[in-house]
Amino acid sequence: MNADKKVDAMGLACPMPIVKTKKAIDELAPGQILEVLTTDKGAQNDLAGWANSTGHKLLESKEENGIFTFWIQKK
Amino acid sequence: MESNEQTLPVQMTPHELASIITRQEELFVLDVRNESEFKDWKIEGQKLEVVNIPYFDLLDGVEPALERIPDGKRLLVVCAKEGSSRFIAEQIAEAGRSEVHYLEGGMKQWSEHLMPVKAGDLKRGGEIYQFNRIGKGCLSYMIVSEDEAVVVDPARMVQPYIDFAGERGIRIRYVLDTHLHADHISGGRELSDRTGASYLLPPQDADEVVFPYLPLAEGQDIRVGTVHIRPIHSPGHTIGSTTMLVDEQYLLTGDILFVASIGRPDLAGKAEDWVGDLRTTLYGLYSELPGELDVLPAHFGTVAEIGRTGAVSAKLGDLFQRNPGLKLVDEQAFRQAVTEHLPPQPNAYQEIRQTNMGKMKPDEETQREMETGPNRCAVHDR
Numbered sequence: 001m002n003a004d005k006k007v008d009a010m011g012l013a014c015p016m017p018i019v020k021t022k023k024a025i026d027e028l029a030p031g032q033i034l035e036v037l038t039t040d041k042g043a044q045n046d047l048a049g050w051a052n053s054t055g056h057k058l059l060e061s062k063e064e065n066g067i068f069t070f071w072i073q074k075k
Numbered sequence: 076m077e078s079n080e081q082t083l084p085v086q087m088t089p090h091e092l093a094s095i096i097t098r099q100e101e102l103f104v105l106d107v108r109n110e111s112e113f114k115d116w117k118i119e120g121q122k123l124e125v126v127n128i129p130y131f132d133l134l135d136g137v138e139p140a141l142e143r144i145p146d147g148k149r150l151l152v153v154c155a156k157e158g159s160s161r162f163i164a165e166q167i168a169e170a171g172r173s174e175v176h177y178l179e180g181g182m183k184q185w186s187e188h189l190m191p192v193k194a195g196d197l198k199r200g201g202e203i204y205q206f207n208r209i210g211k212g213c214l215s216y217m218i219v220s221e222d223e224a225v226v227v228d229p230a231r232m233v234q235p236y237i238d239f240a241g242e243r244g245i246r247i248r249y250v251l252d253t254h255l256h257a258d259h260i261s262g263g264r265e266l267s268d269r270t271g272a273s274y275l276l277p278p279q280d281a282d283e284v285v286f287p288y289l290p291l292a293e294g295q296d297i298r299v300g301t302v303h304i305r306p307i308h309s310p311g312h313t314i315g316s317t318t319m320l321v322d323e324q325y326l327l328t329g330d331i332l333f334v335a336s337i338g339r340p341d342l343a344g345k346a347e348d349w350v351g352d353l354r355t356t357l358y359g360l361y362s363e364l365p366g367e368l369d370v371l372p373a374h375f376g377t378v379a380e381i382g383r384t385g386a387v388s389a390k391l392g393d394l395f396q397r398n399p400g401l402k403l404v405d406e407q408a409f410r411q412a413v414t415e416h417l418p419p420q421p422n423a424y425q426e427i428r429q430t431n432m433g434k435m436k437p438d439e440e441t442q443r444e445m446e447t448g449p450n451r452c453a454v455h456d457r
Contacts, residue, residue: 015159018131042155049109050131 001071003035010039017043018050028074036070084164087176089188093209096120097385105152107163116448119378130159137166149174156181185210189235192385197322199301205386212375212450213259220300225249228373229262247272248299251291253329254316255280257342258421258450260442261431277315285433291317311353312338326368333372334380334389336453337400346414354409366392374450413454422448
């Protein structure tokens with residue numbers, strides 16, 4: 001998936017993956033897509049919860065070798 | 076201007092939190108995990124007020140939280156592991172609030188904390204200690220007499236038992252499980268490996284167990300110091316469930332009888348088969364035992380069951396007066412109560428049973444995850 005911006009939050013623990021995600025998405029225009037990389041297992045549920053409460057759309061996610069990748073579309 | 080100290084939150088240890096709960100002190104808890112984790116499992120206490128606002132809803136500022144936190148009340152912020160609670164606690168403290176704490180190690184460490192409380196003295200010399208895993212509602216026991224001890228239903232984290240015995244110069248001679256557990260991983264094998272104690276299990280529950288153990292059977296007389304411990308076969312929660320009678324004084328009921336409920340018969344997938352056994356154990360066997368016995372169960376359902384002394388216990392006779400699970404005289408009503416509308420099963424209960432049989436060997440992190448959430452071993456848990 002093509003992303004307009006990428007956040008590398010690998011190796012960071014809660015709350016940093018979401019803090020960085022929020023910062024990055026604030027800099028995007030509506031409809032643009034953000035890619036987030038994290039190794040924090042807990043970020044999975046939290047990103048979904050955050051997207052849900054902010055209205056941004058979690059398009060897709062995958063896990064590969066302990067790395068979680070998320071694609072989020074700005075509302 | 077606020078002084079410097081007031082702008083820093085203070086770490087609270089799980090031990091401090093456990094003491095606040097058992098002493099029934101007031102505390103306001105702000106749980107910043109996501110809603111689904113909070114709904115599944117949270118910190119409970121009789122004088123605790125607990126509110127859930129996920130940390131990711133406070134990234135634009137903590138004002139929504141400040142509105143709900145009463146000023147001047149001790150505050151504890153908690154999350155899964157610690158990081159997010161500290162992040163939020165710092166901002167709340169910066170906003171000028173005092174007495175702001177965050178929980179060391181988060182819910183992860185809370186779920187593993189064990190607190191020993193003296194449950195009573197033994198008439199012929201010795202004491203019985205209840206180890207309360209308060210975050211999960213699991214109770215285990217150390218029965219001490221002279222310089223020897225028996226540990227009953229140990230939790231996965233065995234160091235607290237080893238330290239407790241070590242500090243008092245006590246040798247742990249026996250470790251036993253009253254049944255094959257489905258809600259937590261037993262520390263029995265590890266504790267026996269590390270202390271050289273014998274590990275006893277009810278053989279009826281151990282059909283599929285793949286490691287060596289000694290049978291725990293009715294008719295045995297387990298002696299430590301001056302204490303006699305008699306196993307009584309009491310099936311119902313599992314087919315091998317065994318009650319331990321300690322010196323005609325204490326009754327360790329395992330997952331058969333709790334203070335506010337009774338054990339559920341379905342966790343090994345055999346509810347229908349075991350309903351009759353459960354009924355016979357409770358309404359036959361237990362009803363004929365002296366009412367003066369102090370019941371010491373393997374779980375509690377809510378913190379309201381923790382008494383003034385900090386221990387969870389009750390007289391057997393009193394439980395026949397007030398425990399809803401012991402007042403189902405009608406057989407059909409009993410059958411319905413223990414087979415229908417049961418609470419959800421404990422998290423990963425099948426994998427936990429496999430692990431306790433030695434058939435699965437998950438790493439520590441996986442074991443921790445498997446044990447997430449409340450014990451849910453009682454019929455009346457929710």
